[in-house]
Amino acid sequence: MATSLLPFTGKDLPRRNLGAALPWLLTSLILAMVPLAAELPPWVPVGFVACAFFRQVIEARGWRLPALGWRLGLFAAAVGGVMFDRRDLGDPMTLTALLVALISLKLLELHTARDFVLVALLGYFLLLSGFFYEQSLGRTLFASLSILTNILALARCHGAGGGSATGRTTNAGRRPRGGRLWPTTRLTLTLFGQTLPLTLLCFVLFPRLEGQFFRSLTLVNRAKTGMSEDLSPGSVEGLEQSEVIAFRARLPEGELPAKTLYWRAFTLSVCKGLAWSRGNVEGRDNGRGGSSSSSPSAVNNPPAGVVRIAQQITLVEPHGHKWLFALDRPLAVSAVGFLQHSTGDLSSYRQITSSVIYSVESQPSTAGGLSGGSNAAAPGAPPTLPPDLRANYLRLPSRLGNRARELAKSWRAQQTERGEEERTIAQRGLEFFRDGGFVYSLTPGSYAAEPAQALDEFLFSKRRGFCEHFAAAFGTLMRAADLPARVVVGYQGGQWNPFSGHYTVREADAHAWTEVWLENRGWVRFDPTGFVAPERVEYGAPAYAALAALGARSDGGSLETEELLGRLRQPTGWRWASQQGRFMWDSLEQQWNLWVVDYDAPSQQQVFDRLGLNALGQKVFQQLHLGGGAAASAHREWTAALGGGAIFAVIGAALTLGALAWRARKWWLARRAEDPAVRLYRQFCERLTRLVSKKNPPRAAPAATADFPPRAANEGPLDFAARASRALPARAAQIAEITARYVAVRYGSANGRTLAELRAAVRRFQ
């Protein structure tokens, strides 16, 4: 039989099936193609759809397929086109484009069921390459549409819904009418429904391994969103409009006031005027700073009694950099491979190229404002800034304009004059931005390329800008006023989702603010943007954009503004419904990310722990004296063995159960088919035989059985009754009664009552 493995006569399937299945296959392929279309050169999907359409026309009109020469020519042209367009063979998109070209041309020579199956499977390749780019819930659901049509096409190709065209139907009355699509659809849904549980089981139990194999082969480097390393005018600009989700943060403690939602990404310490960059200011203190994941640095180590806000952050879109986000100011991060800088920033050792989940705790950072915010110093010992660091945080660009310097100096002078706290310098700065005619605008126009020059331009002539301009300018002015300052880049705001208790932070929420070192209080956050455009901070960037648009149109019509603000606070009607819908979808996506996209070795361990599989495994290992139970490696090995074994065990169990159920059903059907009278009479015969053997002592048993053999098939009930009465004279009357009733039920004209009486008589016969 070895040579006879893999029979395939699909080629012999009637072409009629092919014709019925083809439109579905084409639909499935096009659906698989849709999410990829944006990534490919436009002519590739267009050519694909054209090929699909052409193939369908060929099928409908019964034309001949294009000759081999044409197909080869087209293929060469397609490959050439892709090469010309993309050149780089290593680019995954090139490979995808080639795959699409291959499928398009395979369509033009599809004429057997075998080709059909091949193309249908290539459709799965398409889906797979789509998942290299995005693994979101939406895309997966969309892909399942393609999968469903794919199954439908395969089933139709292999005869599902086929009529009895070659066969004669004896049961002519039941010949179904119409397109016969429903049986196939039902089959497809059944297959899909039966496949899903098995899929989920395999997904949960299949052993995930630590780390990443073939890392050098990383195909897709997904770094396309997020902000850049430096802050220069315009660097956040593109992001302000972007609806892309940067991350989600689950806060077990619930919603926080919008004004405290500052998500820290990284700190910029090198001042260039209107531009800032990261530099290496604190890098020197790596030795004494706490750049370790386990023990947060002394600078950020808070005294006991400080409020800690726990968060679980999911980076949805890997940004390709090392920084991580946390509510300002992060205290401790839980994951291995992450480190915390003395500036308070978190970062990863590696560039983040896949989605990441981590837990972090934050301390609500002190915010400075006009009214002084928290005047009281932080509890515990006052923080100190070492002199060398202080010098670094005061460094100014040499080309800074005199006007700016003088402005800052005047604030400092007023403070020393009046003997006020240092805080008042920052307050004067904020007042300057609030009252100085500054306008928050997402389209501030261009500034001079030289950052120091740009600063003067911003402060004294244009006065238009958004968060990064304000933060940069404010920070520079503070340094000029002899206050250590730095700029923090991150996100501000986010949308609270009440369904799953998380904030969704989008790229449009990107923000920059300033931190100023105040004696005895440490780094205090000042957000000049909040003074220029308080709504930006309170309602978030998207709402502020809407407000600004409204303001621009109706020239500050406060009524409409109030209305919009009211709507933003308390949406009604369909707005409310759509908002709820969006919340729900968002929380679904969050769950999807948590449970599917980020289901890796550690989360599998957790699930196994919760299911008690690990404990069981260790017990078994100890029993077998294999791993000793203590070693973590044994544990891991066990997990792997268990996962693999479990899949087969579960599949085997499912099959066995199915077979058993089938058997049971057969038995039940046979039992139901049997005449109840026969069953009762058989019971009676068995009891009778037992009674006779009981009456005779055991040692006489052989003789007794010889005397009284059980009723043979050819022995009539009356004969048997006579024989039984001789053997059991005491029961003769009962035997006669049962026999008479049985004969009446079985052979006479009996009714349900007689059967009941027979049942009662047999029950009495014990």
Added chain:
Amino acid sequence: MQRLPAPARHSSFSSWLRARRIYILPTRACLPLLAVLLAMAYAALGQNNSVAYLLGFFLTSLAIVSMIHTHFALTRLRLRVDGEIAPVFAGKPTRVAATVENPTRRARVALEVWPHGTLWRRQRRGKLTAEPAFVAGVEARGSAAVELSLPTTQRGFFPLGRLAMSTIYPLGFFRGWFYEETSPDAGYYVYPSPAPAGARPLPEAPITDADDAALAAPALATIASPAGDDYAGARPYLPGDSQRRVDWRAAARGQGLLVKQFVGSDELERVIVWLDWHALADLDPEARLAQLCRWTLEAEARPRIWYGLRLPDNTTTDADVTEIAPGRGDAHLRRCLEALALFRRE
């Protein structure tokens, strides 16, 4: 001297084949499936791509589930082959009529019926010996007729043997099949392929009844009077004779089957022709049989010729002779052709 050939096999029979044991093997479509799964495994393991895991497990599970569906696509189906399989001349396909019966409440689709073994043989020899007959669908509690076409190459009697029913429904990744033996008497005759017409004319040594009456049928010698439709005596029964003319009374008396003869019937004008193996000594045995077959057909086609067949015994020597006494009619023709088909085939 005259012997009847071995009793003809029952060419009428009835066989029920049921799906007692269903076999399932992957089809060749599983090779591309495997390739896709490997790609997904690479994506899942290499890229830590969870959705690729999901997709891979989905496809695997789908194949497994489809296998179970393949099994249930065949359960409780029955194949009935009954009646008679028409004999054919070698080289022409035999057609076997069968019925697929579906006693269940589920409609079945896309079934193939084939003589078991042929599909496998195709794998080895590169060609199919029998095309499977395709049944598009059988309604719930219905049946569908199907006609199997079996190619023939050699003369003889062939038992139908095992018949199989298979399907690759629903997705084509697995083929399930069952087979069962048809009843042992189910079989079909393949007659020798007749030699081209006109190559050798029918040996028309016009042996009249009178000349050769003793040779043809001894009892016939007594009848010679050219009178009307009068009873003219009896002769032994020959296959092909009308039952109405059998002398049942004589049979009751224990005289064996006799046929009443009437003067004036066309039997008196019949021409007796002997189709003799030995008359074709210049040909090889199969060619002789082919020629005899052609002659038989020609003789039957012409009116008033009664033909008999003389063949050597069914041993390798040509010494003993088996004869089929002259006669005509469908039954006689069939008897002759079957003798030719079975000649030295046992």
